[in-house]
Amino acid sequence: MPGETQKTFYLETFGCQMNVHDSEKVIGTLMAQGYRQVSTVEEAGLILYNTCSIRDKAEQKVFHRLADYKKLQAQGKKFGVLGCVAQQEGEKIFERAPHVSLVCGSASYRNLPQMLIQIEAGNQRVTGLDDRETDECFETEFTARTNPHRGYITIIEGCDKFCAYCVVPFTRGKERSRASDSVLAEARQMAERGYTEIQLLGQNVNSYKDPAGSSSIRKKTFAELLTAVAEVARIKRVRFTTSHPRDFGRDIVAAIESVSTLCNHVHLPVQSGSTRVLDAMQRLYTREQYLERIAWMKAAKREISITTDIIVGFPGESEADFEQTLSLLDEVEYDGIFGFKYSPRPNTPALKFEDAIPDGEKARRLAVLQEKQREIQRRRNERHLGQIAEVMVEGKNEARGQWIGRTSQNKVLNFKAPEGVTPVLGSYVPVVTTGCFPNSLLGQMVI
Ligand code: SAH
Ligand code: SF4
Ligand code: F3S
Numbered sequence: 001m002p003g004e005t006q007k008t009f010y011l012e013t014f015g016c017q018m019n020v021h022d023s024e025k026v027i028g029t030l031m032a033q034g035y036r037q038v039s040t041v042e043e044a045g046l047i048l049y050n051t052c053s054i055r056d057k058a059e060q061k062v063f064h065r066l067a068d069y070k071k072l073q074a075q076g077k078k079f080g081v082l083g084c085v086a087q088q089e090g091e092k093i094f095e096r097a098p099h100v101s102l103v104c105g106s107a108s109y110r111n112l113p114q115m116l117i118q119i120e121a122g123n124q125r126v127t128g129l130d131d132r133e134t135d136e137c138f139e140t141e142f143t144a145r146t147n148p149h150r151g152y153i154t155i156i157e158g159c160d161k162f163c164a165y166c167v168v169p170f171t172r173g174k175e176r177s178r179a180s181d182s183v184l185a186e187a188r189q190m191a192e193r194g195y196t197e198i199q200l201l202g203q204n205v206n207s208y209k210d211p212a213g214s215s216s217i218r219k220k221t222f223a224e225l226l227t228a229v230a231e232v233a234r235i236k237r238v239r240f241t242t243s244h245p246r247d248f249g250r251d252i253v254a255a256i257e258s259v260s261t262l263c264n265h266v267h268l269p270v271q272s273g274s275t276r277v278l279d280a281m282q283r284l285y286t287r288e289q290y291l292e293r294i295a296w297m298k299a300a301k302r303e304i305s306i307t308t309d310i311i312v313g314f315p316g317e318s319e320a321d322f323e324q325t326l327s328l329l330d331e332v333e334y335d336g337i338f339g340f341k342y343s344p345r346p347n348t349p350a351l352k353f354e355d356a357i358p359d360g361e362k363a364r365r366l367a368v369l370q371e372k373q374r375e376i377q378r379r380r381n382e383r384h385l386g387q388i389a390e391v392m393v394e395g396k397n398e399a400r401g402q403w404i405g406r407t408s409q410n411k412v413l414n415f416k417a418p419e420g421v422t423p424v425l426g427s428y429v430p431v432v433t434t435g436c437f438p439n440s441l442l443g444q445m446v447i
Helices: 017-032 056-068 070-075 083-089 092-096 106-120 168-172 180-192 222-230 250-258 275-280 287-298 319-332 359-384
Strands: 007-013 035-037 046-051 078-082 100-104 126-128 150-154 197-201 237-241 265-267 305-312 336-341 388-397 402-407 412-416 428-436 441-445
Touching: 007 017, 017 035, 017 046, 017 083, 017 106, 017 150, 017 197, 046 056, 046 083, 056 070, 056 078, 056 083, 078 083, 078 106, 083 092, 083 100, 083 106, 083 168, 092 100, 100 106, 106 126, 106 168, 150 180, 180 197, 180 222, 197 222, 222 237, 222 250, 250 287, 275 287, 287 319, 305 319, 305 359, 319 359, 336 359, 359 428, 388 412, 402 441, 412 428
Parallel strands: 007 035, 007 046, 046 078, 078 100, 100 126, 150 197, 197 237, 265 305, 305 336, 412 441
Antiparallel strands: 388 402, 388 428, 402 412, 428 441
16 A cells, blocks of 8 residues: 555564474465565564474573563564464463464464454454364465475374373364375475475374365375375475374385485484383383384385484383383484473373472483483494485585585585585585584585
């Protein structure tokens, strides 16, 4: 409209890759409504936080941010809280931070355009909190992807697993899958736009259940969907995260063995090496069943790199239980782990469990875990010495004069290029590994 200054927004994202990708869709939706994204809170008319509540520390971040910028309300700026803290705390956020006028969980993003209209009309308390039982996914043609070479596609939203410690089933609502033909259409569109790497996302991608789809297309299993996306013309790499051990079938390993564009990396969170603790966590698998899945991967024709998540200090975790987690690290020899101290979360069954582990002890166990894994990675990465791997060029570390690459196994391989050669960002080049550290490899581009 003539004379009207353009509507602007600032968005900061916390949390997992699902949140990062949700933000790309939210940004696209806002732009389609005439908003322009700006990079500072000061420039913005609408300030949004896409939040995470997986652990207490993550949750506190949003309240610190809101407190930091409260004074800007006097300038007419509006504030919104999106994502997992929004869904978890709901209207209580209006009490704790009265300058907030939008509280919206991820299951309600489909309704954002209507919510924006209400905010613009001056409504002080707009909510999107009632869609956790929805069967619909957030599908939009307006996704604003930030990286031009690799991008996410959500294939399944929500979670029905209800692990005893976890907020996700409460914050993201019930599990629902996107039709495979819609996923494939998005993958083809990305390939046409020049993307070469696709990462399929979901809290449990391997619980994927293809809904009806178009009548001419047969429903696909997760492994079939993976294969179909990996076979899209011009796509060079397909990744997927996260897999749940309970639903992890041999067909996924078979797909990785037979389709070279499927990356040979699987993130399979174990959480604990003790069957007793796994039972208390309601993970519904034993240490032995988990190790059986690892054995399938170790026997694969292509070497598959394996990473995991581990929680230490779950209520009642004894020293003997913790030792079992340590021995699992030795047995599996992971290529990487994410270790966390157990954090009691609202609404979850574990909140009521007795025998809490003191924070100091959790910290000690985490440090022991990480030190052990560091040694394993230092040793394991040595096997790459002298190997030539294809890397996607992701950036340059100017200070070191090194290029940053990533292998199919999801390892960072920093490398030098020969004199006069400038690798193009997003291209794939062969690199020989000449050095290794626990968390990265070093190499030289081969021409
Ligand atoms: N859907 C995935 C993981 C989602 S959350 C899965 O089932 O594996 C990512 C990781 O955060 C989890 O794997 C777990 O290790 C960790 N996590 C979740 N809730 C936690 C809690 N209350 N305290 C500490 N870590 C937690
Ligand atoms: Fe949380 Fe368990 Fe669902 Fe993963 S599977 S998101 S840990 S409830
Ligand atoms: Fe956090 Fe929600 Fe993801 S709690 S880890 S942003 S699903």
